Amino acid sequence: MTLNISRTSNGLTVITDEMPHIETAAMGLWIGCGTRHENMDQNGIAHMVEHMLFKGTKKRTAEQISVESENRGADLNAYTSRERTAYYMHLLKDDVTFAADMISDMVQNSTFPDEEIKKEREVIAQEIGMYMDTPDEHVFDLMQEVAYPDQSFGAPILGIKEVLGKLEKQDMDAYVKRQYGTDNMAFIASGNVNHQKMVDDIEKSFSTLPQKSTLIDAKPDYRGGHHYEVRELEQAHLVLSFEGVSLTDEDYFAARLLAVLLGGGMSSRLFLEIRENRGLVYSVYAFNQGYSDTGLFGVYAGTGESSLTELLPVLCEELHKTKTLITEEELRRAKMQIRAAILMSRESPYKRANMIARHYLQYQKPLDIFEQIEKLEKVTVDDIKRVASRIFKGKPTVTALGPVGSLETYNNICGRFA
Structure with a gap:
C-alpha cells in the first residue's frame, strides 16, 4: 500500500491509495467528530446532521x-460513530470528479429544510424503535450508558x-460550522484514482469549509455498574464488560488478541466450552472496542432463561483462566x-x-499495515496473561x-472479580 498525501490551500488533507488494476474507487470525507463531541442537551445531533445532509x-x-448518484451506479452512504462521521461513495473510476462534487456540495451547502427536519425526526424515531426492538443490539447501547453514565460518550x-x-x-447549522473544520477531517480516495487529479478536484470543490473546528470534548470517565x-x-441477552484499553495503549494489540482467543470464532474458548461442550448458548463472543482515550x-451471550443461572459462573471462570492459562x-x-x-481488507x-x-x-x-502486523506478532x-489480569481486575x-x-x-458478580 503506497499512500500519497497533500493538503489543499484550505487546509484539507487529501490521501490517495492508488489501485490502478481495478475499475472502481471508494472515496469520502471522514470527520473526527461524533456522539462524544455533542452537548448532552443535543444528544443525537451528529447523527441527525448526517441524515440531513442527504x-x-x-x-x-x-x-x-x-x-x-444512482444514474452512475454509485453507492452513496454515510455513518456516525462515537468519534467519527463519514460521507463516502463507491463508484466507477471515471466518475471520481462527480463524487468530489457531490460530497462537497452536501457538506458545504446543505440547507436543512424545515419540512425535511420534521420528516427526518420521524425516520430516526423509527430507527430508534427498531434498535429498541433488537435486544442483541440494544443491550450494547445500555452497556455504553452504564459504563459511561451522565456524559456524551455514554449517550446513544x-x-x-x-x-x-x-x-x-x-442548531444543525451551528453544529456543522463548529465541528466540520478542515483541521479535523481528511478526504480519502482508494482505488483507481490519480493523486494529482484528486487533489485538483478537492481544491476546487472544498473551498468554503472553515479551517478550524471547535470540538466539545472531555475524557470519558468509566464508572461501571449494572x-x-x-x-x-425467548432469549436473555447478557453483556459483561470492563474498561479496556485505548487505541494508543501499548497493550491494544494484546487486548485484541485476547478477544479473538476468548470469543473470536468456533475454535475460541467461549464457543467451545459454553456452546459446544455445555450447550448453554446459541451465540457467544468477545469484543475489544478501542477508542482514542478509553x-x-x-x-x-444469548441464552434461554433456564440456562442463565449456570451460564454466568462458567463465563466468569473462562475469563479468569486467561490470566494464567x-x-x-x-x-x-x-x-x-x-x-x-487485516490483509483481506486490502482487497x-x-x-x-x-x-x-x-x-x-x-x-x-x-496507515502502515505491516507495522500493525509487526506489533501483533510481537x-x-x-x-496476554498480563493484559487479562489488568482488565479483569476492574469494576464490571x-x-x-x-x-x-x-x-x-x-x-x-463483582465479587467474582475481586
Whole structure:
C-alpha cells in the first residue's frame, strides 16, 4: 500500500491509495467528530446532521442527490460513530470528479429544510424503535450508558426522541460550522484514482469549509455498574464488560488478541466450552472496542432463561483462566485470524479507505499495515496473561435484557472479580 498525501490551500488533507488494476474507487470525507463531541442537551445531533445532509443543498434536491448518484451506479452512504462521521461513495473510476462534487456540495451547502427536519425526526424515531426492538443490539447501547453514565460518550448515537424533537435548523447549522473544520477531517480516495487529479478536484470543490473546528470534548470517565431489564423475550441477552484499553495503549494489540482467543470464532474458548461442550448458548463472543482515550472489553451471550443461572459462573471462570492459562497454539491461531482479516481488507477499496481514515484521524499519520502486523506478532503469551489480569481486575459493567429475573446480583458478580 503506497499512500500519497497533500493538503489543499484550505487546509484539507487529501490521501490517495492508488489501485490502478481495478475499475472502481471508494472515496469520502471522514470527520473526527461524533456522539462524544455533542452537548448532552443535543444528544443525537451528529447523527441527525448526517441524515440531513442527504435532504437537499443549494443546488440539489434530496431526490437529485439520490438520482444523480444512482444514474452512475454509485453507492452513496454515510455513518456516525462515537468519534467519527463519514460521507463516502463507491463508484466507477471515471466518475471520481462527480463524487468530489457531490460530497462537497452536501457538506458545504446543505440547507436543512424545515419540512425535511420534521420528516427526518420521524425516520430516526423509527430507527430508534427498531434498535429498541433488537435486544442483541440494544443491550450494547445500555452497556455504553452504564459504563459511561451522565456524559456524551455514554449517550446513544441515534439520540433520544425527546431531544431530537427540539433540534432545529439553526442548531444543525451551528453544529456543522463548529465541528466540520478542515483541521479535523481528511478526504480519502482508494482505488483507481490519480493523486494529482484528486487533489485538483478537492481544491476546487472544498473551498468554503472553515479551517478550524471547535470540538466539545472531555475524557470519558468509566464508572461501571449494572442494568437488568426484564422483558418478555425467548432469549436473555447478557453483556459483561470492563474498561479496556485505548487505541494508543501499548497493550491494544494484546487486548485484541485476547478477544479473538476468548470469543473470536468456533475454535475460541467461549464457543467451545459454553456452546459446544455445555450447550448453554446459541451465540457467544468477545469484543475489544478501542477508542482514542478509553476502551471497552467484554463478552456477549444469548441464552434461554433456564440456562442463565449456570451460564454466568462458567463465563466468569473462562475469563479468569486467561490470566494464567494461555497456550502458544491459541495465540498463534489468534494472530493468524487478525493478520488474515487485516490483509483481506486490502482487497476492498472502501475498507482500505475507511481504515486509512480511522488511522489518520487517530494518529495524524499514514496507515502502515505491516507495522500493525509487526506489533501483533510481537505479543507474547505473557503479554496476554498480563493484559487479562489488568482488565479483569476492574469494576464490571453488566447489562441484561429479557427473562433475566434469575440473574445473580451485581454485587455477586463483582465479587467474582475481586
